[in-house]
Amino acid sequence: MDRREKRQAQYVLANMVVDLVRSRSLKAGHHLTEQWLAQELSVSRTPVRAALRLLADAGLVESRARQGFFLAKDADEIDRSQSLTVPSTPEQDLYASVVRDRISGGLPDSMTQTEFARRYAVNRIVLLRVLSRMADEGLIARNKGQGWTFQPGLDSARALRASYDFRVTLEPAGLLLASFFADPVVLNRLRSDHETVLAAPSPPPPGILFELDAAFHETLASFSGNAYFVQAVQQQNRLRRLLEYQGYENRHRIRIWIAEHLAVLEALANGDRQQAARRLTAHLENALSASPSPDGTVEPIAVPQPNGRGSTRALGCNPVPDVHAGAGS
Incomplete structure (x- = not known):
């Protein structure tokens, strides 16, 4: 160390x-x-x-x-x-830099280890730790020969829309399965983690925010008692990791999605799974409307409503302020 x-x-x-x-x-x-x-x-x-x-x-x-x-x-x-703001490590700094550059289009699909080291001026140990972590997370893969290749993600508006359509169909349904059971200890720990971030004077690094976000959705999926739900949510989290990173500096949106997560957890703690499912649906639809486009623009993506008109307001939830980065979903 x-x-x-x-x-x-x-x-x-x-x-x-x-x-x-x-x-x-x-x-x-x-x-x-x-x-x-x-x-x-x-x-x-x-x-x-x-x-x-x-x-x-x-x-x-x-x-x-x-x-x-x-x-x-x-x-x-x-x-x-x-609570004290935890300083970042060299690995976290490098990870964030690689993610930002990849999202902005500054990195090619494949790079050698030497090219990474030359571009970011880091030592071999730090670089290998970061590349190994990214490989474990499904963001990058080692080539059979030399180098590393970035894996496909949500790199188009169509793919992003399809991802959210899938998640809105799947995730709330998991809360209503007969096999669903919310472990109160895990529920309280998850709520405490969210409250800690919400009360902190400044947001933690993007990586920690994403892990909190991903843990929320994967934990709810695990409560379903169905391994296929868990696997599907984990796959979606891997696909959206890069896209989510570009918005985690938006403090206002971070507070919104954390509050939405807490509202879902509150409903579950009260034993109201129907309410929790409605709130989770609203949260996912709000997240889509606030998502940055994969090409880096910040135009909101309209969420279709039952009246047939596009809207950035989800049913059962207050209007989301005009913030289009850091979806947190």
Whole structure:
């Protein structure tokens, strides 16, 4: 693990400490001992000490000479917006650059490893990690000879429309299957992950946002109890990964789709699967209307309504503001 990766791990651990403090409803002045935190979080004391220093810099804990670290405020005064922004790693930076360049048409269908290294001025280890990750995600494949080839994605308006038609037909139906069961523990964890992003002062990197988005849809599919639903949703997520990346810098749209996800989760928590299915349908239709075109333009794609007219408003949902990037679907 290099220096930037260690630094990132410290920020992640610091946020885990905050979550632990909030879950235990600790009061200001509580002594946060390194040994207790290390046991609770299953890590060694050294990274805990580094995480506590970060929290002290943020004003969430107080460092007292020869005494240790103490909580600076009651847990109920610490909201999710005070979570620390986790810095990116070299791999994340390179991944984002490759994705942006591929979407914009700046990269050919096939490239050698040397061409990648020359273009992005990165070392071989970082490059191989990124290419391996992209291969695992179905974005790129190693050629039989030398080089790598980008895999087909949603690269036309027609393909995008077809993808959403398929998903609107499939995903809400999965919520209504007789075999459907929403695990309350998984449901709460998914809701907590969304609330954390919604309350953060700035959005996390695009890769994390996509994983949250994909996890939402794949988790709902897994609740269906039908492996074919899960496989279909996973395939759609692989196809749309590149296209979604170009819109994740739109903070307003990010907040919209997270709120729509939370509305679906709320209906499921209340045991109202019919309402959850309607909300999921509305969310997917809103996402299509807000999707950037595969060619990079930002013209909204009309969503057909029962009255036969195209609209960017989905039934059962409030109108989506005029934002056409970062569909989050």
